[in-house]
Amino acid sequence: MTSTDTSRQTQLNALYTALAAIPAGRVVTYGQLASLAGRPGAARWVGSVLNKLPVDTQLPWHRVVAAGGRIALPALEAQKQCRRLAAEGVPNKGRIDLALYGW
DNA sequence: GTTCTGACCTGAA
């Protein structure tokens, strides 16, 4: 195996760890999560990973939002995410205040 | 090998 493969796997693990480390009532942006995973600028990569994430995952994927507290998901999924966040103590109306609930 | 696409980000008009 090449060193890039192992490295990529390690970063992926770091991403899951960082995401799991996000407490309820707190949200992070894709770029920030990418930085936490040791890959600044790889926000798109994070989105790709979350998209392929299984439906029965235990990871708090709903705590990940786009820059400015904007929801990156389509209307339906976004509504579900907003609902979930509100249930965790993050009141939002289609947009989240990162100044208050941001990491 | 190139080209397109996607749960992105920033800055400018």
Add this chain to the structure above:
DNA sequence: ATTCAGGCCAGAA
């Protein structure tokens, strides 16, 4: 506030 363009990473065609 909304729209556009350039840049970023990785996987699929």
